Each structure stands twice: as structure tokens, then as C-alpha cells.
Amino acid sequence: MNRIIVNPKRVVGKVNPLIFGNFIENLDRCIYGGVYDPDSRNSDEDGFRKEVIEASKSMGISNVRFPGGCYAPFYHFEDGIGDKANRPLTRYKGYPASNHFGTDEFIKWCNKIGAEPFICVNMGTGTAEEAMNWVEYCNGKAGSRWADKRIANGSPEPYNVKYWALGNEISAPWELGYTETPQDYIKKAREFAMAMKFADPTIKLVFCGAHFPIDFPHDNWNRDILDALYDYIDYINIHDYIGNDYKDSVRDTWQEWGPVKTHYFLSEFMTLLEDAYRIMREDIRLINHKHNKFKTIGIALDEYNPWYRHEADHMVPFNVSDSLLVGSYFNIFVRNSDVATLSNMAQLVNTIPAMVTESGGTGFYRQGVSYVQEMFLANRDMTAVDVWNGGSTYQGSYYKEVQLLDTSASYDENNRTVILNIINRDHENHHTVDIGITDEQIDTISGQLFGDREIEAMNTFAEPARLRVKDFETTGSGVIELEPLSLYVLKIRLK
Template structure:
């Protein structure tokens, strides 16, 4: 209620905390929880709870302006007999604004390994709902390995149309109601010159980035035509590597400027300025001081051709990069592009077990909170949104690449490294861990629907994508079904919900065993609640409350669960993991969620 809370306020910036020291039993599990309310918090981490003498123990941060938000974390006390609990403001940096903390509690809890997973999900029906963007259900395609050539585009294939587009791929992607696709890269974009891929006289060009020749038979015209067939918005990433602002301007003009009384050729609304130009792996990497002015110059030239563009620029969750960008060019941008892959498989094809993978599921929430804090600090929150225009659990495997300059020719070592990319196609990697991580990612985006405006799984086809395409057909991986469920089964508005969950522990880390997001129609008569049970082997009892009252009765649901947490789909068993429609009985508000499952529960209310 905030009737007896503590508060911290700073006008010039502070890293401060209310602190209490408590006695605890060693080697015991505890839950640290509380409620935080914020007003115009900018800078650093924001407001959170943490343990001073166990720095790894911290709740998620709350930034910007937020009503009372429940936060919690479960941890093991180790050798400690005393803990310093902080109501932290700022957190490893200075923040401005005000935060309130209430009902802070440290409670002994059962060892998660022995406890039955339980959760209470309370849907705040009285809080205004936020229409979320359909662009959360987007994809990405790059001129990398077999994503374009041999993926979406395969002239001569009996499964392709007259233009070379794989019709089975188009039909499958329509199942996802794919909203937007980003192209041509990725790192490839930083060396790609769009004029090489238009017109009748096209010549192959050696791609320094990925070490192969690109035939340039799939260019701008083909990409936009393919998007129209899929039913999605085309989103073009321009070359801010060895390209120029004038080249970007020319690309916009080619797509969007009417000529000779004829209408515009393509009317592409979404353009990005650059790709990962913060990284030394990228052609034309920039310093923070150089990046903002380049983005501003490019955006001005592009908007001079088409003022209605939606512009995105390469950014990170790092304050030192993104704040200078927003101060220099924020007035011209609609989104900042954030890329994150939680398993760094670039050089080594990591294949950790289910629990190791699923422990990354809270990562998206942390990243979103950090970027929201930067948007708030820059004074652009509400106008500039977050575009997760590359995201996936697993990073792409491409040892020895990308490169910024050409190697020797011939290069047997490079040829062998390129062959290693085939490891991305190993079907057994894409298990229920990938599915439930993806569901957790989308839940985080929905919970932050006012700030996250776009998300593009990377890629959409082949490599780590949800749709595996081979010469003889396609395989819908576990993640495909998650994307399909979210795109087809949710209601159009995100509704605040609170999740109180038991913990899932692995190798000293804990996350909530149950995750959730709630959606409703405008009239609040139809509700779809996405519930994720992350536990690999135990069913979870989840109590659902709507308007603080337990839900009763039977309801429709769509459930995705495998016969094992390591279940996957492949060419021989394409439907081992597939969603099923069912009816669930809710008694006393409680519904049982199968182990390692996603359930979208549909409720009807007068």
C-alpha cells in the first residue's frame, strides 16, 4: 500500500540504499521479495533489492515511472550467517528520480530441488491494458550459409515458384502471421552495396564478411516481393560499415520515391542505420563519439527522401554507447536496435543441458530494464522504442568469422571453417529449452509492451531459426510452435500480472519456475494467459486470480510439451513436439501445468 514505506530521492544523481542486517542460517535457501514504485528514475540500474555481501543476489530492477511492482529472487546463503539487505537506488552508478520500497521480506524457503513447483499469477484487471505491437512477432534473414540461397530462395527446386521462392516456406511462415522481416544482415549488411543486387546485369561479389561468393540473384526487388507473398513488412538494414549516408539515401529513394508519374517502387517503411557498429568484428566499427553524428547525418538524408520512415539505429544496453547516440540522433529515431544471444556459440558450438539453457530465461527482462533506463535518462522514452531485431537463445556457429578483410585465395583453412557452419543444422540442439526460453522472451516483451516495439527472431529460417528448410521439405522446430501460439492465440492488449513462483535452481543460480504474461481484448471479456513451467521433470500447480479472485471452471487451452525436456523435431520425427488443444479444469483457481511446458489458457468473463 505504501502506507509505511521507505523512499530514496535524488535530483543530481545518487548511488544509495536503505540497509538492514539480518541473521540467517548458513547453506539455506531464502526468498528476498518486496514492492517497488518509481517516478522518473533515470541512469544506472534503477531501483532493486540486493544482498550487499552476496553481490550476485539481486532482484530485477525497476526504472522510469512504474506503479507498485513486486520483485523477488531466491538464493542459497552459502557460508554466510549475516546478510546486508539493500533497498538499492542507482546500483553501480548514479540515478536520478525517486523510488519507494515496501513490504520487503526475507523468508526461509524450501530447497527448490525438493519442492513441488507452485505459483500464483494475479492478473491486474483494473490496470489499463497496453496494446502491444504485432511487430513483436518478426523475423530476420541474412545472406549467411543457407538462409537465403537454399532456404527461402531456391530457383529450380520443384518446391519453388517461377521466381525461385520456396512456396512451402512461404506457407509455413504464414502460419506464424509473420509481421516484419529484417534483411540483408546482420554483419553481411556492413559490406553489402544494394546496387549490386538490382537490375538485369548483376554480377557475383565476394562477401568478405562470411568468406563466400554471393550471386546477387536475391536483392531488394526479390526481398520485397517475397515479403508481400509472406504478408509481412519488409525491413531493410543499410550499410553503415563501408557504405555512406548518400548510399543509404539512394536506397530509400530507389524503394520509396515516385518516378515519372509512376507510384513508388516498393514503399518500404522500416530502415535501420547500421548493424552492430559498436563491435570490432564489424566492418566500419565506430566509437560512441563518431556513431551518433553518423546516424544523425544518415537519418537526415534518408528522411529528406521520405519523412514517413520508421528509423532504427544500432545500439546496445551499454550506457556509454547508447546515450551518446540518443543525444546526437534520438530526435530522428523511432527505435534503438538491441541484439542478444544468450549462449555464445560463435567459435564453439556449445550444447549445454536443459537446465543450463533455461537458467538464461530471465536475461531478456534484465536487458529490457537496462535499455528502458537509458531511454528514460535520454528523455526519449515513450517516443523511441526498443527493437530486439536480432534475438535467440543460441548464437550462430561461425568459427573464424565474421571478417573485416579478405584472406588469401585459395584459403583451405577458411573453407574448413565454413563447413563447420553445418553444425547449426543439428536438429537435436533445438529442444524444449529453446521453446521455453523463447516463450519467456516473448513474455518479457509483452510485460514491457509500452517500451518494446519490435522483436525479430534470428534467423527465421535455417541456422538457429524456428523453420528448418531442406531440399525435400521443412521441419517446424520447437520454437516454431511457440511463435505460432503467441501470434495466433493471444488477445491484442497486454495486461499487468504478478507472478509469485517457487524457484528452479541449477549450479548455484535460481530463476522462477513459472513465468507468465496476460493479454485481453479491449472489452476485457476474453483473456489469454501464457504460462511457462520451466521445471524439467515436475508439474507445476499454478493458481490464477482475476480481479483478486480465484478462477473457477473449465477453460480452453493450447499446450506445448515434449515427452522429454530434450525433445526435438527432425526430418524423421517432424511432429514429436507439437501443440495440442485441450480443456483444463480449474478448481480453487489452480491449474496443473505439465513439466517443461507452455500453456496458453483462454478465459471468458462477463
């Protein structure tokens, strides 16, 4: 029998609502034919797909990153405002891209799903002045040039966009705007930050960290950024596509390996991301000591998802194993909630997607990853607490022992309720778990269950509800049996 003990007295931090973010960019059919699809009879008066709006609400999406991604250094916001008939096209990766979904449409759509807009400025072909103008367009009051343009375009009240990223993947040589050294980025980013803060000193800034702080060529990139930009920085970012890069890459082997070996390998390498959080936490701690302050600086994982199947149009199908990997992402967010304060699943529709639409038609389904995020909403605004997991392990290829049961927990002291999140990675076996709460007695256990015995199970247009969430209830004994390949989000009421 496996033993799991939750200690509500050992606090990690608040589970920040901003970890429930998502990401859209003009890549393949994410925005055009996905979020924005005027040709579909399922779209509203603004051309926004209604099923996407409703599913986004169900997922509890708290913030949305836009316009990129690798599209950001090609995007000029002026091209996406004003009369749609007069908006020019943007050339990106060899094809002209529409600008009918620009800043005003993005803000309107965010308002419809109840999410904070999160804008990534152009540090490739853009300038500090352009970034400043974009902030003024969004947040300025009447009487300034760009605020008056917004007003003329039909939005008299400021949008008050709070979250702004200074470039995308600047530390990576594939990115337009790449800087070879952190010092090169620092010089440029300081100018952008000063200009943007001049337009609105209340905004929160996300700076480019090392694309991934492990297996990346820039030694001490993050420390240099944190130190030199300390007065401006609110977040430092990281990107992680499990299965795509570095030690965890299975792009060239997953088909040969098959789904079972791939599942256990990628489950193991979620530990690599947790190591990255630990390293970045200590970098923040070190720089705080250097500046003799304790400034709150968050880690923004503003692009993440499984991504090892490389389809031509980025329409990646997610099976149940991939969905449980997203559950592991959320377990990491909860376990590291003192610093894991902003996250964005990439992307929302049709491109490495949480949901899929038939562009121009009415077909629609949600992928399993979207249901996993929805389940973890039970932890939102709760206090993340320590969990001891005495469960079974398996031998990894890099990490010597890997937990078959992946866990995290949060606690609401006022309602005396513990949320316990458990993933059973075992693809064959049930696991019996004895749950204990330190110095407390369990009254009732209920919650939700997600999973499928078939590792390649996924949702499709033909079978849109193969993967779904089920209700789960048991007695107050604290002993439960976990199904293979499953996620449980349990609400434990204390006596």
C-alpha cells in the first residue's frame, strides 16, 4: 500500500490564479479559424467562436499571452488597429498574415472569457518607442496621441493591460532579435523598460530568462538579468515543451519506442523542469541578498505543453499520457507556488492545442489537456502545502528513482478543506493509497477523476468525449484505489 501524508502546517505559498493562463498567436489556425472565425455559424457578432469562449471559461483561463511566441518579433501593433479593410498584412515564415484580429479585438475577446491580457512586445524588428506607444494605446487616458487613437477606434476607456513581456526567447539563436550575451539583452531591455514604464509606471514586466536554465549555453544568464534589471523586473521567464528539447527530446525516437516507453521517459523528465524551478528560485534568492532586499520576483513559464509529435500544421493530438504530463506541470506549479506565479499553456486552439475547431464549420472538441487544467482549478487561491509521497517508484534513465504517483496539495484553513492532486503514472496497475493529514482526521473525500486504460486514447471529432472528467466519491477512511493512467483531484474535508 502507498502512503501519502499532507501537512497543512508546512506552507509553500498561495496558488496564484495566473498559473491558469494560455497563449494565442498567429500561427497556423490558432487565431484565424480558431479563436476568430467569422465564416463559422458558431461565431458571435464579433467573429469569435462561441465554443472556444465557453470552453475557455470552463478552463478558468486567467491570462492570455499575445501576439507571440516567435510571431512577436515580426508583429507591429499599428498594423492591427483601425479599419480592418485598411490593415496591412504581416509577412511571417513566407506567407502574408491577416491583422483583422489586433489589439482591440484581443482585449475584447479577453474580456469575454474573463482573462487578463498579457502582451509580448516586439524586440526583434520593433523599437522601444513602439513598445511605449503600445502601452500608451492600451492604458493611456484621453489627451495623448496613442490613447486618442484608441478612443477614435471605439474604446474610450483605458484597457489597463497589466502584464507585458519584453521579447520572446531572446536568448535563443533561432529567434529574430537574438542577443548573444545577457549583457546585450540587458542594454536593450533596459531601454524598453524605461520607455514602457514612462507610458504607465504601474505595469508588470516579464523579462526573458535563459530559454531553459538547464542544458542551455549561457552560463549565469538569469543571474545577470536579475541583477542588472532588478529595479524593473517582476517576472523572469522560462519555456518548456516536454519531449521537444534537450535531455527530454523524443522527437526522433517516440515512434520507434512506442507509447509506453515514451510515457515513462517523459514522466521521468518532468523532474528536469522542477530542477529548473529550484535553480531559478536560488538565483532569485541570491540576487535579493546582493541587493539587500527581499523583492518578490516570479517565474513565468509562459509557454509549456507536451510537444514531440511534429505535425506540419502544429495540430498535435494529445493522448491520455500527454494529458497526465500536463497534470505533472500543474503539480509542479503547486509544489513551487512561492515562485511559480505565472504560466501559459501553449496554445489554445488548433496549434499544440487545448481545443480543436473545424475552421469555417461547426466541428469542435476539447483535448484532454484542457480538462486537466479545469480540474486543477480546485487549488486556485488556496495555500499550497507540503506532501510526503511514500509511493512506488520506477528506475529512470537519468533520474535513478521516479515516483509512479505524482502529488501536490493545497489547503483552505477557513473551510478546513485539503485539495490533494494525485497522478497514477502506472499504465497497467491499480494502486491503493492510504491518505493521512498531519494532526487531523478525515471526514469525507470526494472529487474528480480523469484517465483511460488505453494509453493512446484521445478525443477526436468522431469521438469528442473519449477523455472526460468523472465525479469520484469514497468514504472518510482515507484509503482509496487509483485506476491506471489516472488523475485524481480530491476534496478532503476535515473533522
